[in-house]
Amino acid sequence: MSFENLGLRAELMRAVSAEGYTCPTPIQNQAVPVILAGRDVLAGAQTGTGKTAAFTLPMLQLLSDRPRRGRAPRALVLTPTRELAAQVGESVATYGSHLPLRSTIVFGGVGINPQKDALRSGVDILIATPGRLLDHAGQGTVDLSAVEILVLDEADRMLDMGFIHDIRKVLKLLPARRQNLLFSATYSNDIKSLADKLLHEPALIEVARRNTAAENVSQHVYRVEKEAKRDLLIHLIDAGQWYQVLVFNRTKHGSNRLAEQLNRAGIEAAAIHGNKSQGARTRALAGFKDGSVRVLVATDIAARGLDIDRLPHVVNYELPNVPEDYVHRIGRTGRAGEAGAALSLVSDDELKLLKDIQRVLKKDIPVMPVPAFEPRLLKSAPESKPNPKPKAGRGRQPAPGNKPRAARTGKTGGGEAPAGQRRQRSRGRSSRPAGSAR
Structure with a gap:
């Protein structure tokens, strides 16, 4: 039709x-x-x-x-x-x-x-x-x-x-x-x-059985120690010459840290999660789409609403706590009839989560042998230079007994927090094949 x-x-x-x-x-x-x-x-x-x-x-x-x-x-x-x-x-x-x-x-x-x-x-x-x-x-x-x-x-x-x-x-x-x-x-x-x-x-x-992943998305699991996940991910990206990878992490802090580690390994990466400002989220997503960012590390806030041209790879660096979220995560690839690959790095403490996901899918996800890889020595993180000691009589000093006033920081909630839980704030396509519309 x-x-x-x-x-x-x-x-x-x-x-x-x-x-x-x-x-x-x-x-x-x-x-x-x-x-x-x-x-x-x-x-x-x-x-x-x-x-x-x-x-x-x-x-x-x-x-x-x-x-x-x-x-x-x-x-x-x-x-x-x-x-x-x-x-x-x-x-x-x-x-x-x-x-x-x-x-x-x-x-x-x-x-x-x-x-x-x-x-x-x-x-x-x-x-x-x-x-x-x-x-x-x-x-x-x-x-x-x-x-x-x-x-x-x-x-x-x-x-x-x-x-x-x-x-x-x-x-x-x-x-x-x-x-x-x-x-x-x-x-x-x-x-x-x-x-x-x-x-x-x-x-x-x-139009499809409930809670199922698209059939054109290949799914595999690598059983790996938690401490070796980062090095295995770097090896997979480098050895496979992956040019666009969406990596899911459970926490905001973990996403920031992994993106920083990937950058230190020479892989352009950015993080996207709820504590990022809307401008930062928009820039990270734009860079991922135009190829200047090779890896986008995201929390589950990105599992919905991301429409990325022919995204080839999704990696579950950490499995989601909610099994249905796995379906949404890997649904970022294999869109509009395109083929896609979804890989999960599973440590021993995540085996129950894996079983829950397989129960929802009503099938087992194949476990692949872990390829040989070497631990990576990352570049040292840039150190911030200490402030020079002020000379006597120069600069303002805190009054005796008073502590310096702490800087205020503001955070933007992920997606959109329910109204009853939001804090007070100051006011202030895809090269899709013909025949499939978004």
Whole structure:
């Protein structure tokens, strides 16, 4: 089937054709007609199968066919992370390029005033993370009473990140009558409970077995001592001449340290996690995409919303504590029909986590023999020069009995912390094969 058979209007077809897409993916083929018919949808599909276009295209068409009244948003897309919000916003802009519809994105970690200006100017489609959306609602800068279509994208991840209370608060701000679309890569009892309360006689769309990884992603395990993981990773990257590798670590500190060690080994690396500012995260991701950064070390905040051109390798430097997150991690490769490789470096203390992952996958992951490698002597980390001792009578000294005042530091939360848990802050494509749309 081609996109022409889905009943999309000419303006959308022009945009789809300009992107080089001719055939819809299975999730798009099933979801688009149902959404165009006005039904609620509960959709599940493996990550990287085109879920974004599956709801973006029909949403754009429905809004174009209806008269606009006022400046309040008529469609709301909720996402768990800033990166995913930006990806959805890019898709809305791309597919809606020939339509007179306006959209904007709001998320935390950046100034709120430009977002207020955009909302004040009027938008048709609002893409938002829950926390920042509630900030706007609390300040009276967004009106959600005219929302006709609600999309919960990556709903399972939002629940994993503790957004259920924020979601409930948002739902109270919406009109009772609306179309609801819930998209999720995995299903759980919590997702089923949310769907039962949110959706009205939904169409159930599931294009793959639950909680499965894409079949075009090869999966292997290396059993290795924890202390040898870094040297094995460096050997694999160098010996295999890997040019683009996404490496997952469990902690922010561990991600920073590993990125620093890789750089000292002569491998260009950057870290991306929740304590990085939005600007730093954007620069790291841009460098990874353009090839100036060879390895991107990430926490699970990057497991959703990263759309990277033909990413060949994903490495689990540490296994995730939540088995379903493994599916999301390796789903960054093997997207849009491309082949990909996912490797996991597993130490003895992670064997239970590996068993849990295999139980979710309902299959064993092959264990490969560890290749011979030599321990690496890394370059010394640059030492900071001590401040010169001030000469007598020069410079200001602390008053007797007073300690120097400590510098204040600020951190930006990962993705978007639930509203009830956020600290007070000062205000202030892919060379995809033709035939598969994101």
